Amino acid sequence: MGIVAALVSTGSAAFLVSVDCSGTAFDPQIADMIKQVDEEEILNTVSVLQGFTSRYYGYPGNAMASSYLHGELSNITGLTVEYQGGDLRNIIATLPGKESSKTFIVGAHYDSENSADLSYAPGATDNGGGVAIVLELARIMSRYTFEHTVVFALWNAEEGGTGMMGSTAYVQYAKDNGLDIALYFNFDSTCYDPHDRLVLDIMYNDRSRCMSSLMTQCNSLYHIGFTLTYNAHTCGSDHRPFWEEGYTAVMTHEEEHGPAHTADDTVDKISTAYAKKNGQLGMSAVAYLAGVQAPAAR
Numbered sequence: 001m002g003i004v005a006a007l008v009s010t011g012s013a014a015f016l017v018s019v020d021c022s023g024t025a026f027d028p029q030i031a032d033m034i035k036q037v038d039e040e041e042i043l044n045t046v047s048v049l050q051g052f053t054s055r056y057y058g059y060p061g062n063a064m065a066s067s068y069l070h071g072e073l074s075n076i077t078g079l080t081v082e083y084q085g086g087d088l089r090n091i092i093a094t095l096p097g098k099e100s101s102k103t104f105i106v107g108a109h110y111d112s113e114n115s116a117d118l119s120y121a122p123g124a125t126d127n128g129g130g131v132a133i134v135l136e137l138a139r140i141m142s143r144y145t146f147e148h149t150v151v152f153a154l155w156n157a158e159e160g161g162t163g164m165m166g167s168t169a170y171v172q173y174a175k176d177n178g179l180d181i182a183l184y185f186n187f188d189s190t191c192y193d194p195h196d197r198l199v200l201d202i203m204y205n206d207r208s209r210c211m212s213s214l215m216t217q218c219n220s221l222y223h224i225g226f227t228l229t230y231n232a233h234t235c236g237s238d239h240r241p242f243w244e245e246g247y248t249a250v251m252t253h254e255e256e257h258g259p260a261h262t263a264d265d266t267v268d269k270i271s272t273a274y275a276k277k278n279g280q281l282g283m284s285a286v287a288y289l290a291g292v293q294a295p296a297a298r
């Protein structure tokens with residue numbers, strides 16, 4: 001559903017264009033799915049992550065967070081969970097497609113940073129909220145079957161001097177192994193909305209332009225209620241390594257950065273209502289593209 005494959009030529013290289021976002025219509029099953037996003041679960045996940053004190057790569061709290069998140073994903077029926085990237089400890093949870101191994105990935109980085117003091121980096125808006133959304137999508141989408149494979153990815157070492165080390169390692173792995181990735185959907189800086197404005201930015205490039213159109217349709221079809229902006233932000237995150245290797249990738253971004261990379265990036269700063277809507281918008285688009293079929297018989 002919603003997928004075509006066509007070869008287009010860009011310079012000398014041929015790329016597989018595998019996402020067709022045109023022509024989505026209201027799907028009552030997707031409406032049911034997105035109703036299940038739970039603000040309490042989002043709040044709980046962000047609180048637990050903040051409790052690890054600093055999730056900066058190399059700090060003890062980073063390893064504790066990766067173990068915790070691996071455990072949370074492993075508790076979800078239907079997912080196969082593994083660490084990826086050696087010491088980088090990306091966490092990859094796979095919901096196999098019923099008819100194809102074409103893969104749709106939703107992901108977020110779980111490490112955190114405080115530029116003034118790396119030993120205390122609560123990282124609630126950046127990026128506990130994004131991780132909480134991915135966990136919610138994993139819990140809910142695993143209750144359904146899909147035509148295509150859906151992967152829930154939690155990246156390590158997005159912050160820091162080198163930046164995006166976890167997702168970069170995965171993209172290299174995907175390239176080396178010829179993984180058929182149709183889309184990467186990135187959640188970073190996803191839940192800060194201090195004035196309840198519900199403004200959300202969609203960051204896309206030429207390859208993922210159609211995602212901005214699909215998400216605009218979904219925002220309206222499912223009455224999600226965002227005022228959408230388009231490429232108002234340009235900052236880097238884990239969608240970048242995918243872009244650089246020619247994969248289709250998109251990211252959403254809150255209207256303003258807020259307390260990211262400071263000691264003030266604490267759980268009281270997040271809007272769970274905004275995070276919920278962000279998860280609903282992403283899930284509606286990905287569920288459509290991945291071809292949601294039916295509730296899983298479990």
Ligand SMILES: [Zn+2]
Nearest residue numbers: 126127188189
């Ligand atoms: Zn971030």
